[in-house]
Amino acid sequence: MAKWGMVIDLEKCTGCQACTMACGMENSRLPGEHWQDVIFYNEGEYPSPQVKWFPRPCMQCENPSCVAVCPVRATYKNEDGVVLVDWERCIGCKYCMVACPYGVRFYTEEKPAYGGPDMKQVFKGEQGRSWNPPWRMPDSKEDWKHGVGVQPHDVVSKCTFCYHRVSKAPKGTADLDPSNPALREFTPACVVTCAPSARFFGDLSNPNSEVSKMIGNKNGVRLLDHLGNKPQVYYLTGVGGAVPSNRATNKA
Amino acid sequence: MIAIREPKDFAEVFKYLGELRREVGTAEFLRICFNLGKEPSAAGTWWKLCLVLGAASGLFVLTMLITVGHASFNTSSDGINWGIAISTYVFFALTSSGLTMIAALPLVFGFRQFQPVAKRCIYLAIITLVAGFSVLALELGHPFRMLWAMPTGMQVQSPMFWMGVFYSIDLVLLIWKFYLIWQEDWDSPLAHLLGAASFVCVIFASGMLGMVFGSVAMRPMWFGSFTSIYYMxxxxxxxxxxxxxTSYMAYDFNRNRMPEPLKALAESPDLPKVFATLIGIALVMILTRFWTGLWSNLxxxxxxxxLVRDPLFHAEVWLGLALPFWMMLSPSMQTQPGKQLIAAFLVLGAMFINRYEFIVGGQIVPMFKGNWVSSLISYTPSLTEWALTVFGFAMALGLYALGEKVFHLSAVPDQAVYPEPAKA
Structure with missing residues (x-):
């Protein structure tokens, strides 16, 4: 079994949001409902203000609080270390959203996050889907047991590490490198699309994987590590990058 | 003339209703049902009011849920996840637990002077829990799915799972206990066992409801074992x-209409003393919670x-708790019916604000949203959410009025011997 994880090099990330767009197209996200997002935030005050950005997918935690709190076991961690939601079990209680420290879970039934028009009304859902985006993935790839595709009404959704791609990767693959044509179609969309190649995806349990080596050699750090959720997404800060030490709330 | 009070079982109720309809005709039968009896009564007035209010708010909520869905709520993934519907549920669930605790005073711990309120407490505990569950069901995305997904999932790590388990057991025990009291079985070994089991169960249920919030370390305004104790x-x-x-409400807010045992309890300082003690404990807990909260830089x-800048918070603390605390401590005021009622109303209002302020307030710091949500989150419940709250209250009050009319809620065991009420 693999233990899929991601490494994001913050010195390379330009904050272009291409990953956010690619994720939205790949996973049929509602506008504003970003499974993958680049958070912009500011720290410090005049004369030393800092404007920063920070790419934030689901952290796919080793100790996911969302899994522990789900009263119906709809959220679970699969054998490859990915946290998924079974949309056929989810009761929409939103406890996982309350318990997630990273704010990466989304409830279907909400007012438009971006102010409208409401895409769910413009593209009305069919066959149990909450809406019917014109760019949605082929029906054959939709997999509600693993939270893949356009979600039904009244459930919670989240980043799946592109489960529909990654789960098809050849067994024993150490790294899913998008520059390798043989592996590209198994690599998460955000990693494939990242123009400055700031994202890396591989097996954290494999000592020979590039991601394992990068974390070890370049001091990979995790977001809000003090909470003990142990994300499987690591960040390389180098000289110019920084991981927010708190919720990235404007304290000024 | 057909009359019904304390039917033996539901068969008797339906038999009576059938006979009544045949006797007076359908139109008159419906009028009697709407008025909850042939003669006007305090319970009948509450019943009518709640029926109209409950039907209007319930229909509105259902219409909104069918046409717009839960998007008619002002909750959001980037904002407040749990809004006023959850705080209303918590208010009812905890009120139910509290009523069971009060009922335990005579039924478990032997304080017989509280026996006149025991049956009413148990009945109210049932209907407030039912009202709470109803509000929760309308807030949940898939309430019916929960019925099979919870027992088949067996996610024993989840406090919400255990909250469901304990409140379900609690409801069954309460109904069973009420049935025994209805059958005038106050003192059998089974009645004692059920009373004790029910008390233990609500301690776990309310504590586990607290743990739903207290277990999430990433919400420091809730986190800690304090929350469970606070909820209990x-x-x-x-x-x-x-x-x-509700005891006053049953007798049109007139103590002189109360039956003697209940009147004796209402006139004695025993209940006000318990009341004042509980208000005092709540005040100390709120003080310590806010003290650490305001001091900490976490x-x-x-x-x-x-929260301390919110007028609602001050209404809760000063008007809803401090003033009733003083009223219930003062020997000259604590036994006056008007003062007791005002204090109780104020405390109920304060507790409703408290649940809202605790639950919504605990989420106003955005959870890692950066400059997309850069300041504290503002939240105002939508009309649908308010209607759902009104529906919950109408349901609880309406069912209470029905119970008041059908059952002798002030009943006490025949052989009861009352201690001389303490003089104020």
Whole structure:
């Protein structure tokens, strides 16, 4: 079994949001409902203000609080270390959203996050889907047991590490490198699309994987590590990058 | 003339209703049902009001849920996840637990002077829990799915799972206990066992409801074992307030109409003393919670500063708790019916604000949203959410009026011997 994880090099990330767009197209996200997002935030005050950005997918935690709190076991961690939601079990209680420290879970039934028009009304859902985006993935790839595709009404959704791609990767693959044509179609969309190649995806349990080596050699750090959720997404800060030490709330 | 009071079982109820319809005709039968009896009564007035209010708010909520869905709520993934519907559920669930705790005073711990409110407490505990569950069901995305997904999932790590387990057991025990009291079985070994089991169950249920919030370390305004204790003790307070209000309500807010045992309890300082003690405990807990909250620089605690600037918070603490505390401590005021009622109403209002402020307030610091949500989150419940709250209250009050009419809720065991009420 693999233990899929991601490494994001913050010195390379330009904050272009291409990953956010690619994720939205790949996973049929509602506008504003970003499974993958680049958070912009500011720290410090005049004369030393800092404007920063920070790419934030689901952290796919080793100790996911969302899994522990789900009263119906709809959220679970699969054998490859990915946290998924079974949309056929989810009761929409939103406890996982309350318990997630990273704010990466989304409830279907909400007012438009971006102010409208409401895409769910413009593209009305069919066959149990909450809406019917014109760019949605082929029906054959939709997999509600693993939270893949356009979600039904009244459930919670989240980043799946592109489960529909990654789960098809050849067994024993150490790294899913998008520059390798043989592996590209198994690599998460955000990693494939990242123009400055700031994202890396591989097996954290494999000592020979590039991601394992990068974390070890370049001091990979995790977001809000003090909470003990142990994300499987690591960040390389180098000289110019920084991981927010708190919720990235404007304290000024 | 057909009359019904304390039917033996539901068969008797339906038999009576059938006979009544045949006797007076359908139109008159419906009028009697709407009025909850042939003669006007306090319970009948409450029933009518709640029927109209409950039907209007319930229909509105259902229409909105069918046409717009839960998007008609002002909750959001980037904002407040749990809004006023959840705080209303918590208010009812904890009031139910508190009522069971008050009922345990005579039924488990032997304080017989509280026996006149025991049956009413148990009945109210049932209907407040039912009202709470109803509000929760309308808030949940898939309430019916929960019925099979929870037992088949067996996610024993989840406090919400255990909350469901304990409140379900609690409801069954309460109904069973009420049935025994209805059958005038107050003192059998089974009645004692059920009373004790029910008390233990609500301690776990209210504590586990607290743990739903207290277990999430990433919400520091909730985190800690304090929350469970806080929920248990403030549950007892809202239960005490609810039983004072409803006991008076049953007799048109006139103590002189009460049957002797209940009147004796209302005139004695025993209930006000319990009430004042519980208000005092709640005040101390709120003080310590806000003290640490305002003092701490921990990320995520900023919400406390916003809460103390909220007029609702001050209404809760000064008007809803401090004033009733003083009223119920003062020997000259604590036994006056008007003062008891005002104190109980104020405390109930304060507890409703408290649940709202605790639950919504605990989420106002955004959870890692950067500059997309850069300041504290503002939240105002939508019309649908308010209607759902009104529906919950109409349901609880309406069912209470029905119970008041059908059952002898002030009943006491025949052989009861009452201690001389203490003089104020």
């Amino acid at each position: 003790l403030t549950a007892a307070l809202s239960g005490a307030a609810a039983i004072v209000v 990320d995520g605690m900023e919400g406390f500063h916003a």
